[in-house]
Amino acid sequence: MNDDFVARVRAVVGSGHVLTGPGDTEPYVADWRGRYRGAALCVARPADTAEVAALVRLCAERRVPLVPQGGNTGVCGGAIPDGSGSALVLCLTRMNRIRNLDRHSDAITVDAGCTLAEVQRAAEEADRLFPMSLGSEGTCQIGGNIATNAGGTAVLRYGPMRDLVLGLEVVLADGTVWSGLRPLRKDNTGYALKHLFIGAEGTLGIITGATLKLFPAPRSAGTALLALPDLDAALEVFARLRSALGDRVTTAEILSESQLAAVLAHVPDTVRPLETRAPWYLLVEVTDTLATDALADMLEETLAGALEDGTAADAVIARSGAQAAALWKLRHSVSEANRKSGVVIGHDTAVPISQIPGFVARATAAVEAIRPDARVVAVGHIGDGNVHLVVILPEALRTSGEPLDPIIRAVNAAVLDISIELGGTISAEHGIGQSIRGQLAAFKGPVEMGLMQGIKRLFDPLGILNPGKVL
Template sequence: MSYVPEAGIEQATLAEQSLQSVINEIKSVVGPSGWLSADADIAPYLCEQRGLYRGSTGLVVRPTTTQQVSKVMTICSRANVPVIPQGGNTGLCGGAVPPADGLNIVLCLSRMRSIRSVDPGNFTITVDAGCILAEVQQAADQHDRLFPLSLGAEGSCQIGGNLSTNAGGMQVLRYGNMRELTLGLEVVLADGRVLDCLRALRKDNTGYDLKQLFIGAEGTLGVITGATLRLFPKPVSVTTAYVSLPTLQSVISLLSLSRMKTGDQLTAFEFMPRFGVDIAVRNIHDIRDPLPGEADWYVLMELSSSVNDGHLDIMLETLLEDALEAGLIIDAAVASNDSQRAAMWRVREALVEAQKFEGASIKFDVSVPVMSIPEFIPEASQACLEVLPSVRPLAFGHCGDGNVHFNLAAPVDDDGRFGNWTPVFNTVVFDIVEKYRGSISAEHGIGLTKREALGVYKSDIELDVMRAIKAALDPLNTLNPDKVIPIRL
């Protein structure tokens, strides 16, 4: 982002003057309760959860209507002042953090939180983009419907942030990620115009599907202000099993068998290594290992249905018998009540929490085609062990969507400098991901963390197309200017 100085005036001074007049104009648009500028008030908006990035801003603006967002964007684009859209600030790649120079506006939709309408007959809900994800789930539930996106940050992340990062989670296998869950969007463009694609249609073949441009764009192409989302029949029966398996190949074979035998009722299929279960049991006090033993791999699988006639239990039983007979699984525990089900899920959640008790870790949120998982994990683990023999690979994830959380726990005797290995391991792991035609970011997005890696692992043509889209929608580079798109070298 560059400001054009007038002759004889220092660039920074001009930018500050320009910013101050923009701030005054914005304040008059949103009124006294629509902005924050005191240091203590704006502090939470300036850094991300893990404290990896810290920025600065001239103003945090919190509009209440799409019209106010539109006016703010018009003012900022005319004055060439960058705007950083921010939702719940739960993203983990620095995408919502403002640049350090402070010559920008943070635009947060936290006061745009209306459920605009629920249409149970059409199985749709239309919401303001500032709605918290959990609020949308509850609004659907009140109408006996399911909004299936579910993730660890659901109590604080916003629908606008979920859309902008194309969030996934535990149930993508059955319901898809935000791209699949979205029918319509309302977006304020960089120049302030409102793009109204807020339709509740499942079939609409009228040229380019414009809404998809903004999903996963991490606030670089427009500010999402409203969305029409898909709802589903609410599951009334659920059955859960925790199984042990001899090999990673058997994990994939069990996934295939489960999909064939249960139709679309397979809702979750999470895999974990013995090392992951061990660190969960070792570090988190309320964990009970559902299948103590020495198997190499474990799967937590869940079927759900909107019909409660006992067919799920029979289906699961038959599936597990077949899998046992085929030698795919070693043992299985089936939850017979909600507390047993919760205890099984607790192991999966605790695995994530437990990592911090094992010291530092370097984390990769990647995906490869499902059938490549049994080759990818051993190959990436071996390559990392060749670089640092005492590193402890820990791979787990949402197997059904090929999403592998490939993490590296620090050596037991780490001297506090493990993080310095990050660039080396980035290259090692991403090169292998690329070999399998996988993705260097399956869930969390690019933001700042993976911006330069994107420049390495996307083809020149893909980058050209991305830059052309950015230039067409945001020619002045007003929106989240330093994020996602790699700087040209």
């Protein structure tokens, strides 16, 4: 039966685009951090929406689970099949066309398999900006960004992916194609169905195309890094920047000294940008669509005030694109650095901005009480309250014989409980996947969970779309 199914998959997408051998499927059944591993009946790489629809119809006919996968850059195991080997992994890498770019509507329509960097370049070539920015933008794909409602470093000004999607094309669980690729900014015709698929992690339908918002390209920018004594100082500097520069503050990112040290130790071609070492650092970027020197002057004036009154201990302002890129490399390299540092337990919490200092202090103390050998690093988007508290355990634990799962559960429970107590969430931009699925019911409550389960049954009555994820 399996051979017959695989033969029919080959008939749809071509033999060269169906992978079955363990060596060939390995990149598709394990996540990049090495935490999640499964098995696949086969991996199929369709070329277009029609082939995706045909594969979904085939899976529905045979009751074969289907796991959609973009760039496989997620951290929650949302794109990894289970270990049964019964699932078809649907990889959209071949679907990478820029379908249309409308400069007057400020909209771009793309295949779901386009990488984020490809969409950024297409916008730039049209003198426009697609503002989503992630450390994995060279490999993560738009379909995955939408399916997880990705955030990134520009949420402060432009919002998460949910705010950047105008329309979607989705293959439903029976193979029907819903085409909602409308470049409209206003459409008040009933239920906004696109929002059900954004953040649903492929459990309600397979996103195959998207129409996305574009923005005027920035003409001037300023990037700076500040050394700060504590997170209260970071909040104060952020407030001053917002007062002085308003929405031109595009990014405000925090890094702990422990996080910066990990990057410097494990990522080549990174250098410490400040002589002063401090417990915390704040990376800020301001942009304007006007070509003006006033932006840099306002940034420098605000930072000078923070230095003069002792709010900041030191600061550096990038004087060239290369210097700005060097500062950004420190921020975008944190995942690579942490992975090389030991056993990683990551978190994607968000709390009200005013609660960030208390959350980090309480969560760090709780983790250290559970595991005195843990090293806690922190990085995050202070402008939207999203703090990634990352727990790094000694690499020797992998071979020590001590089970990791109980440690992970205890650490996760402590961190997530504190976030909830402070009015926060257990996932801000990474999604649920399989990593925190067990905590979702307690966070959402019975009413919300009942509604979500009802939506899942309506859209996927056979339960074949990315089973075991989210719900």
